[in-house]
Amino acid sequence: MTEVFKSKEIVLQVQKKFLSKVTNKNVVKLFIDDRNANILDNLYRLTKLYTGNKKDSEKLTKNIIKIIVKLGILYRNDQFNKSELVLAHDFKYKFKELTMISVSFYEIDFSYDRNYLINNLFTCREMLKQLTKRHLTDKTMTRIDKIFDFFTDPFFLDLVFKRDNKLTPTVKLLIDGLKESLDKEF
Numbered sequence: 001m002t003e004v005f006k007s008k009e010i011v012l013q014v015q016k017k018f019l020s021k022v023t024n025k026n027v028v029k030l031f032i033d034d035r036n037a038n039i040l041d042n043l044y045r046l047t048k049l050y051t052g053n054k055k056d057s058e059k060l061t062k063n064i065i066k067i068i069v070k071l072g073i074l075y076r077n078d079q080f081n082k083s084e085l086v087l088a089h090d091f092k093y094k095f096k097e098l099t100m101i102s103v104s105f106y107e108i109d110f111s112y113d114r115n116y117l118i119n120n121l122f123t124c125r126e127m128l129k130q131l132t133k134r135h136l137t138d139k140t141m142t143r144i145d146k147i148f149d150f151f152t153d154p155f156f157l158d159l160v161f162k163r164d165n166k167l168t169p170t171v172k173l174l175i176d177g178l179k180e181s182l183d184k185e186f
Contacts, residue, residue, distance in 0.1 A: 032065065032068060035177070035180060035181060035184065036068075038177050039174065039178060039181060040061055040065065042174040043061060043174060044058070045170045046170045046174055047150070049166055049170055050156055050159065050167060060146070060147065060150055063147055066140070067128075067140070067144060070132070070135075070136060070140065071131075074132075074135050075088070079135055084131055084134070087130060087131045088131055091124065091131055094120070094123060094124055094127060095124055096182070097120070098120045098121065101116070102178065103178055103179055103182070105161055106160075106161060106171065107175070112161040114158060114161075117157060118152045118157070121151055121152045122148070122152065124148070125144060125145070125148040128144055129141060
């Protein structure tokens with residue numbers, strides 16, 4: 001029996017392992033552009049304002065970054081099969097739609113529909129888990145759940161879309177960043 005050495009698999013394992021140790025902003029910039037980093041910074045500020053807990057907000061943001069970077073690594077290394085690529089495209093479209101919905105809810109008075117938003121977030125969660133289940137660990141699946149559990153919290157969502165509260169200035173910055181991102185096509 002001939003043993004086959006696959007350097008591509010080793011490179012992917014090393015990248016994943018490296019990522020699990022990465023917290024340095026400069027290294028993350030290799031995977032996330034400045035515009036999206038700005039969105040993540042404002043998302044961190046928003047979660048910190050809401051929770052009052054710096055450590056939890058940092059952990060949530062780091063989990064989001066890890067998921068984004070892992071998806072990027074998997075994609076760049078051609079790890080997704082045809083059906084996963086279709087799912088990735090569908091997820092990207094659904095996430096873009098979710099972003100547009102969020103911007104609309106913020107900009108148009110009395111348009112906010114919590115249940116509609118939560119249902120779309122649940123759909124995104126399931127699509128993301130389906131996309132990554134073959135590639136990532138249970139620990140990463142738990143990270144995905146924690147991220148979406150936070151953002152589907154009805155109290156959080158209600159406060160985000162309510163006007164004139166402690167979150168409003170940061171929400172506006174976040175929405176402006178999301179609008180810019182939509183304009184430049186995700």
